[in-house]
Amino acid sequence: MRATKYNSLSQLAAVMAGFAVTILLLESGALLTWADRLDVGPARSRAVQVTTALHKTLQPLGAEQVRKASLDGLDRLGWTDDPARLLAAREKFSLSGPASPRLATAHAQNSSVPKTIAPIVASVPKLTPLKPLPPAAPGQTRVVALVGDSMMAVGLSDVLLRQTATDKNVRVVKAFRSGTGLARPDVFDWMEEYPAMIANEKPDAVIVAIGANDGQGFVKDGKTLAFGSDAWVKVYQQRTTDFLNLLTRNGAHVVWVGLPPMKASAYNDRAAEINRIAYTVVSQNPLATWWNPQPYIGDESGGFRELETSADGKTTRIRAGDGIHLSDEGAALLAPALIEWLNPAPLATTTAQVTPQESPVAPVNRHRHGARGRTARP
Numbered sequence: 001m002r003a004t005k006y007n008s009l010s011q012l013a014a015v016m017a018g019f020a021v022t023i024l025l026l027e028s029g030a031l032l033t034w035a036d037r038l039d040v041g042p043a044r045s046r047a048v049q050v051t052t053a054l055h056k057t058l059q060p061l062g063a064e065q066v067r068k069a070s071l072d073g074l075d076r077l078g079w080t081d082d083p084a085r086l087l088a089a090r091e092k093f094s095l096s097g098p099a100s101p102r103l104a105t106a107h108a109q110n111s112s113v114p115k116t117i118a119p120i121v122a123s124v125p126k127l128t129p130l131k132p133l134p135p136a137a138p139g140q141t142r143v144v145a146l147v148g149d150s151m152m153a154v155g156l157s158d159v160l161l162r163q164t165a166t167d168k169n170v171r172v173v174k175a176f177r178s179g180t181g182l183a184r185p186d187v188f189d190w191m192e193e194y195p196a197m198i199a200n201e202k203p204d205a206v207i208v209a210i211g212a213n214d215g216q217g218f219v220k221d222g223k224t225l226a227f228g229s230d231a232w233v234k235v236y237q238q239r240t241t242d243f244l245n246l247l248t249r250n251g252a253h254v255v256w257v258g259l260p261p262m263k264a265s266a267y268n269d270r271a272a273e274i275n276r277i278a279y280t281v282v283s284q285n286p287l288a289t290w291w292n293p294q295p296y297i298g299d300e301s302g303g304f305r306e307l308e309t310s311a312d313g314k315t316t317r318i319r320a321g322d323g324i325h326l327s328d329e330g331a332a333l334l335a336p337a338l339i340e341w342l343n344p345a346p347l348a349t350t351t352a353q354v355t356p357q358e359s360p361v362a363p364v365n366r367h368r369h370g371a372r373g374r375t376a377r378p
Contacts, residue, residue: 071368124279127294130341145203148210150178155331181213192363209257240281254288261304
């Protein structure tokens with residue numbers, strides 16, 4: 001009988017140890033970045049200390065440079081899904097000529113917008129009507145960018161894309177990414193990513209829904225700023241201002257969709273703070289309107305509402321199971337007002353806007369097979 005050879009535990013341990021050493025050599029910088037991006041707190045501080053010491057020890061060996069060179073080559077081939085990295089790789093290797101707008105001018109400011117910092121409002125208005133945009137010139141395509149985190153990516157973008165799909169006068173640019181926000185540019189910098197996302201497009205209309213991930217502290221100039229502190233508010237307000245200026249710098253009109261009521265009370269309080277800051281910033285920009293979705297999907301007191309019952313007695317879920325995102329049916333309650341603002345022909349002549357004054361809840365789109373029940377990180 002032929003003997004079967006088995007690897008010993010010591011051999012397995014040696015292989016695993018070699019694998020771990022290889023990872024540390026190649027990824028010590030990535031581990032440091034991971035630690036730096038953790039939510040502010042004791043765990044982050046300890047992780048940063050450990051990974052910083054590890055990175056300083058391993059960096060002189062030069063193994064990480066091999067990894068970076070390999071990643072640059074893959075970016076050049078289009079393997080990355082990060083628009084800013086892909087654009088930077090194309091510019092560096094001159095594959096497609098100079099990109100427009102270039103990342104070097106991504107932080108350009110709109111000189112027509114006041115630079116003064118306005119005091120944060122105590123509350124946001126419940127009713128925020130949207131004045132429709134002027135009709136697009138005959139034969140001219142209206143370019144609209146859908147921008148934001150998963151508050152745009154989950155539900156709302158799907159519905160808006162479907163309702164504009166048959167209109168030849170509208171071209172939609174998708175510029176959203178789940179798990180992002182304005183509080184942590186160290187994790188995802190919208191000032192660089194947005195120009196890369198829209199590439200050579202110049203939207204004349206923007207619908208943005210963002211902020212669901214921003215209820216957290218962050219580090220600025222080596223100092224930890226707690227969420228809601230005066231210093232935190234000042235920095236976040238400036239980042240919101242910079243981002244809005246970026247969206248409007250070519251004259252685009254913006255609708256900033258506020259965060260809806262959230263199920264968890266603590267999370268809802270943080271969303272309300274984000275809304276107050278966003279409203280303060282947006283109300284200072286003549287090209288932008290902050291829009292409150294609460295009258296369409298909230299309950300009578302302005303709180304979280306999970307279900308909607310139609311006149312025929314049919315009940316539908318308008319919020320995702322996580323108590324944060326919109327279901328497709330919930331997004332369909334917001335879509336008519338946004339489409340009316342966008343005013344795309346011929347949909348503008350067939351889609352009537354239901355304002356909160358007429359009814360706190362717009363009619364649900366019944367030409368669907370139900371929500372897909374998707375949930376995702378904001």
